[in-house]
Amino acid sequence: MSDRALEIVQRSHTMTVRAEAWRDGELLAADIPVNDGSEDRDRSLAIPERVSLSVPVRDRGVTWDPGADPGHPLAAYGQQIRILYGVDVGGSWEWIDRGWFLITESGADGDTVSVTTQGLLTLIDEAKLVAPFQPSGTIVSTIRGLVEPALTVEFGGGLADRAVPVGMQWDDDRMAGLTEVLDAWAADAQVTTAGTLLVDAVTDGGPAVLSLTDGIGGTVMRWQGTTTRDGAFNVVVAQGEDEWGNQLQGVAYDTDSLSPYQYGGPFNPLPVPHVFQSPLMRTVAQCRQGAQSTLLRLRRTASRRLGVTMVPHPGLMTGDVVSVTGAGLVDAPCVIESLSLPYSPGEMSLAIRVL
Known part of the structure; x- marks a missing residue:
């Protein structure tokens, strides 16, 4: 995004969405009329991305009901949707690429065609x-x-x-x-x-791409979620084997002072392990590296999260780091774990984790 667009999207702005339909490298439709929709991303899921679109059955003389036509732009036979989010920057559109999504279901109901897509890992x-x-x-x-x-x-x-x-x-x-x-x-x-x-x-952190402050520009923050001990752990044990079949092991402890499951803390003074095995780890060093990265990745879902509602920012993605002031935090680096971006005027929501 340009500096101008970055400035504009941090306050109320004029937006539009352009959707393209492709199949096997062929462009089927360059400008699908999108009445409404949303994009949801959650990197704790196997398929992190999901997009829903509402399209009129008929627009500008074109019928968007896929019916039984396997070659229709909105059919679910290998068709992929590319989404571009447009921001008005002084009378012209700047287009932010939101990526490619596989159509998994589509159908007409009354005057509207509902299209459901998922990330390409669905393949x-x-x-x-x-x-x-x-x-x-x-x-x-x-x-x-x-x-x-x-x-x-x-x-x-x-x-x-x-x-x-x-x-x-x-x-x-x-x-x-x-x-x-x-x-x-x-x-x-x-x-x-x-x-x-x-x-x-596997990494966690990096420079902040945006500063968020509770109450500024309509931004609202609150701690969210329930608490449970089910599936909780404070140690990760990675088990492999060497070329002679001897079992190897690497251990990573949750030593993060911000973690409610910190090893040696009040959660449990004894080890509560998460164990995984793979013969792909052939040395103790590889086991330790696997344990540490798994601890980092699993903490994305186990840590406390802060819910944020804000003006839609089409430049944000899961994994981005933002600086947060609010809910008891001051300039705290946080990583975006999930987001919901509307494709019509509305509010964007984030779930972020303190680093």
């Missing part, structure tokens, strides 16, 4: 293995074998490739195989706005 989740998958190369080639050609994979510079041990096998669940590889490699995967799958090291 991996639904594509079960029809024969056992036995990797024989490296972690990079294994991820490519599980994901491509449905999604093109890019790898960040924070990871070092290594060999996959002989004898590994996944029978049917392609997504489970991808998740195991990522956990053992201490890696995250997310679909980019360009529609590729970016795999990089």
